[in-house]
Amino acid sequence: MNFRETSLKDAYIVEVTPFRDERGFFGRTYCKNEFAQIGHTKELVQINHSFSKDKGTLRGMHFQHFPSAENKLVRCIHGALVDVIVDLRKGSPTFLQHIMVELSAENMLMLYVPEGFAHGFQTLTDDCHMLYHHTAFYDKSSEGGVRYNDPALQIQWPLAPTVTSEKDQMYPLINENFEGIRTS
Numbered sequence: 171m172n173f174r175e176t177s178l179k180d181a182y183i184v185e186v187t188p189f190r191d192e193r194g195f196f197g198r199t200y201c202k203n204e205f206a207q208i209g210h211t212k213e214l215v216q217i218n219h220s221f222s223k224d225k226g227t228l229r230g231m232h233f234q235h236f237p238s239a240e241n242k243l244v245r246c247i248h249g250a251l252v253d254v255i256v257d258l259r260k261g262s263p264t265f266l267q268h269i270m271v272e273l274s275a276e277n278m279l280m281l282y283v284p285e286g287f288a289h290g291f292q293t294l295t296d297d298c299h300m301l302y303h304h305t306a307f308y309d310k311s312s313e314g315g316v317r318y319n320d321p322a323l324q325i326q327w328p329l330a331p332t333v334t335s336e337k338d339q340m341y342p343l344i345n346e347n348f349e350g351i352r353t354s
Contacts, residue, residue: 171184171185171186171187171198171199171201171204172184172185172187173185173204173207173208173282176269176271177264177267177269178255178257178264178267178268178269178287179257179262179263179264180208180209180284181255181257181269181281181282181283181284181287182208182281182282183271183279183280183281183282184199184243184279184280184281184282185278185279185280186198186199186278186279186280188278197278199243199245199280200214200243200303205282208282210241210282212241212305213305214243214303214304214305215304215305215306215307216303216304216306216307216308217301217302217303217304218301218302218304218308219299219300219301219302220299220300220302221297221298221299221300222251222293222297222298222300222333223296223297224293224296224332224333225293225294225295225296225329225332226292226293226329226330226331226332226333227292227293227298227331227332227333227334228290228291228292228293228318228327228331228332228333228334228338229290229291229292229334229335229338230254230288230289230290230291230315230318230338231254231256231288231289231290231315231316231317231318231323231338231341232288232289232290232313232314232315233258233286233287233288233289233313233314233315233351234306234308234309234312234313234314235312235313235314235351235352236312236351236352237312238306238307238308238309238312239285239286239306239312239351239352240285240304240305240306241282241283241284241285241304241305242281242282242283242289242302242303242304242305243280243281243282243283243302243303244273244280244281244283244289244291244300244301244302244303245273245278245279245280245281245300245301246273246274246275246298246299246300247275247299247300247301248275248297248298248299249274249275249293249294249295249296249297249298249299250272250273250274250275250276250293250294250295250298251272251273251274251291251292251293251294251295251298251300252270252271252272252273252291252292252294252327252328253270253271253272253273253281253289253290253291254268254269254270254271254289254290254291254292254325254327255268255269255281255283255287255288255289256268256287256288256316256323256325257286257287258286258287258288258316258348258350258351259284259285259286259287259350259351260349260350260351260352261350262286262350265350266322266323266344268323268324268325270325270326272294273291273300274294285305286350286351286352288315288316290318290338292327292328292329292331294328294329314341314351315337315338315341316341316342316343316344316348317338317339317341317342317343318331318334318338318341320343320344321343322343322344322345323344
């Protein structure tokens, strides 16, 4: 694996380096020792799989509040999507900044999302499958989000959203008394 720093503090693009032969390939997507090199020491406790059937589906921008704040490792295993993360950590030098990374089955990239970041994505193809590895268990009472189309975030989604959940459309805007999130 190769870890590429991003413009957001503590967030990384993770490149799988597959061994290829006539059978196909083999690649490691997680190694505790290798992830320790970027400061990741928490145990991965939950893996989720999402399926989005329609191109343009938008999910996000989600996070969990302390004490259930979580690191995520996300990967698209079928299809292609753009993944967006926003730094919402109080006092962070990259507070309210975001990055957008294309993840696909073809490029095999993963995105390491630190605690205190909102996460969302938009599918670029039909029939998209995404895996999420989490360091905290899902806790409904800790879930939070910010609006995916908040003008303060200036996220330029590549497509007009075709499908979004009602909940994602109702998250608050940053200027509605949002002070950032605490991770510890």
